[in-house]
Amino acid sequence: MAEVSARFAETRAEILANIEAAAARAGRAASRVHVVAVSKTVEPERIAAAAAAGWDAFGENRVQERAAKADALASLTTGSGARPDWHLVGPLQSNKARRAVELFDVIETVDSLDLAQRLDRIAAEVRPGRPLPVLLQVNVDDDPAKAGFHQDELRRDLAAVLDLAHLRVDGLMTVGRLVERAEDARSTFIALRSLGEDLRAADGRLGRELSMGMSEDYDVAVEEGATIVRIGRAIFGERHLLG
Numbered sequence: 001m002a003e004v005s006a007r008f009a010e011t012r013a014e015i016l017a018n019i020e021a022a023a024a025r026a027g028r029a030a031s032r033v034h035v036v037a038v039s040k041t042v043e044p045e046r047i048a049a050a051a052a053a054g055w056d057a058f059g060e061n062r063v064q065e066r067a068a069k070a071d072a073l074a075s076l077t078t079g080s081g082a083r084p085d086w087h088l089v090g091p092l093q094s095n096k097a098r099r100a101v102e103l104f105d106v107i108e109t110v111d112s113l114d115l116a117q118r119l120d121r122i123a124a125e126v127r128p129g130r131p132l133p134v135l136l137q138v139n140v141d142d143d144p145a146k147a148g149f150h151q152d153e154l155r156r157d158l159a160a161v162l163d164l165a166h167l168r169v170d171g172l173m174t175v176g177r178l179v180e181r182a183e184d185a186r187s188t189f190i191a192l193r194s195l196g197e198d199l200r201a202a203d204g205r206l207g208r209e210l211s212m213g214m215s216e217d218y219d220v221a222v223e224e225g226a227t228i229v230r231i232g233r234a235i236f237g238e239r240h241l242l243g
């Protein structure tokens with residue numbers, strides 16, 4: 001375990017240095033960039049080792065997988081002794097919404113007004129007085145294979161989402177297209193940032209978070225304003241399917 005933790009500490013130092021450098025190139029403060037360690041397919045023991053090395057936010061893309069790991073990780077704390085935050089980064093079906101509210105601290109993948117309204121009703125029951133932090137997932141590239149609000153839908157529905165009293169809408173999230181080179185993702189990141197600026201100018205209740213960038217392109221995302229990067233393989237190595 002100590003050996004594994006040392007390896008996680010090493011990769012963590014590298015990733016934080018890359019973020020620091022990318023932020024410096026853009027004249028940004030690296031302290032405004034938070035890493036979500038995407039732990040899908042990773043077994044609880046290795047997640048615990050990553051937490052011991054200092055990662056303090058984890059992302060899962062399936063509600064059932066998070067549920068399956070929940071008992072093993074119930075007392076998990078990070079290096080500083082705090083509980084880590086769990087982010088849902090995969091699509092959420094409405095019949096799993098209640099379980100998701102129970103298991104996650106942040107839902108990054110709110111992709112319709114319908115889902116937002118459902119989460120709002122559930123959050124009112126499950127966590128009264130503590131609005132649920134969410135991000136609105138946007139399909140900025142209009143990629144038919146990707147989930148998310150299309151830009152015109154979001155412009156139409158944003159005020160209605162922001163009116164929901166039991167949600168705290170921290171900002172926007174996108175999953176970029178698969179690209180050959182990190183540089184090719186830049187236009188997607190610029191598009192999400194400028195959409196966020198536009199929408200906030202129209203309605204200041206929208207938060208400033210921008211969740212964009214993964215293992216291959218997080219440095220470009222940071223250059224373009226990411227405040228949350230979701231990194232899986234660069235932290236945990238290549239994924240193996242869970243039996």
Ligand SMILES: *Cc1c(COP(=O)(O)O)cnc(C)c1O
Pocket residue numbers: 038040061089090175214215216230231232233234
């Ligand atoms: C798996 C996943 C990631 C992490 O991808 P890596 O390439 O492993 O860094 C980020 N975001 C979402 C939505 C994912 O499903």
